[in-house]
Amino acid sequence: MTANLLGLQPTVRIERTDLTILGLPIKVWDFGGQEQYRQEHLLRQQYFDRTNLLFYIVDIQDPERFQESFGYFLNILEIIVELDLEPYILVFFHKSDPEFKDSPELLKFCRDLEGLFNKLPQPFKITFHQTSIFDYEPLTRIIVQAILKVLPKGAVIQDILNNFMNKSESSAIMLLDENVLPIAEAYSTEKARDICRICGPHFATMVERLEKYQIDSPNVVEVEMKGWLFFKKIIYENTKFYLIFFTHAEKNFLKINSILPIFTKDLFNVIRFVWD
Structure with a gap:
């Protein structure tokens, strides 16, 4: 804010x-x-x-x-x-x-x-x-x-995150907007939630600062930390969003990568309807 x-x-x-x-x-x-x-x-x-x-x-x-x-x-x-x-x-x-x-x-x-x-x-x-x-x-x-x-379709975004977390067997997922504001989150444990809440905004702020100084920034960050943390920058209609996932099992991390394209497509469709 x-x-x-x-x-x-x-x-x-x-x-x-x-x-x-x-x-x-x-x-x-x-x-x-x-x-x-x-x-x-x-x-x-x-x-x-x-x-x-x-x-x-x-x-x-x-x-x-x-x-x-x-x-x-x-x-x-x-x-x-x-x-x-x-x-x-x-x-x-x-x-x-x-x-x-x-x-x-x-x-x-x-x-x-x-x-x-x-x-x-x-x-x-x-x-x-x-x-x-x-x-x-x-x-x-x-x-x-x-x-x-109070935004139209706002609740649908939460449903999409819940659905993705269940399908990917992730422990937590968070969506940030380009202002590094938390738009939605889903989690199965408070510890996994806290990892996303702590790490996600710091990664997003790092990307924002690198871009401010016209330095190439990573689109994806993967971290192994008694589990797997996955951070990804996504862009829709010139608007940036950041996704942060945490999972305890490497096989789930691979599953996240495999179904991520479908997830982002569904997410962008909902965002488009919000704008409309």
Whole structure:
């Protein structure tokens, strides 16, 4: 995720950011949380028009303002109802920083907040997440997966990865886009998943940096490490993607190579339909 989207500085009024996920343009509007700006947002309902995805961020380290924040959230929901929208909503209990995210005090704050939000007058599609700017990768994964939920055919990509993992008898597979954002993953063990999550972005970043300096980069990387790790760059319609596989058996590694062309063809067909 771009640094400015996950920045530490407070937003002034509205900050607009353009992203691309699977080649599709995504427009992000980041609303400033200060009191004077909140009132301005509520007076201009057009700000919320055609919203597909809403991230609502609560400072988990400021319990004295929980009620105030919840009140503002209710005002936003009233606008959403008036506009006849049904966005997917994620509430972030933000600043759940690693050093105390599991502390009894912070966990109590999370329970208190969920209790507030569960009192909503009508059902909304809301999920709750502990997040921190210092826990970058999980935060990025939550945001990207939420975006995929509202994209047409987004779930089909996940199905294709699950199917490939089963056919190839891989232990884990991950798909990254050209921004090194995790688009989808499938895994049979958490250890295999973690290997892909750790190694995949580093290999992709290496390729991006080599290309930045106009140095030939590898299309394929194969690593033996108590199993086999396979990294491959693939290109569709001038858009780069990265595939990372991990398997415990060499015979499965050979199977990956044999069925990879069919897998990439199916994947590109789905991506094409997403763009259409």
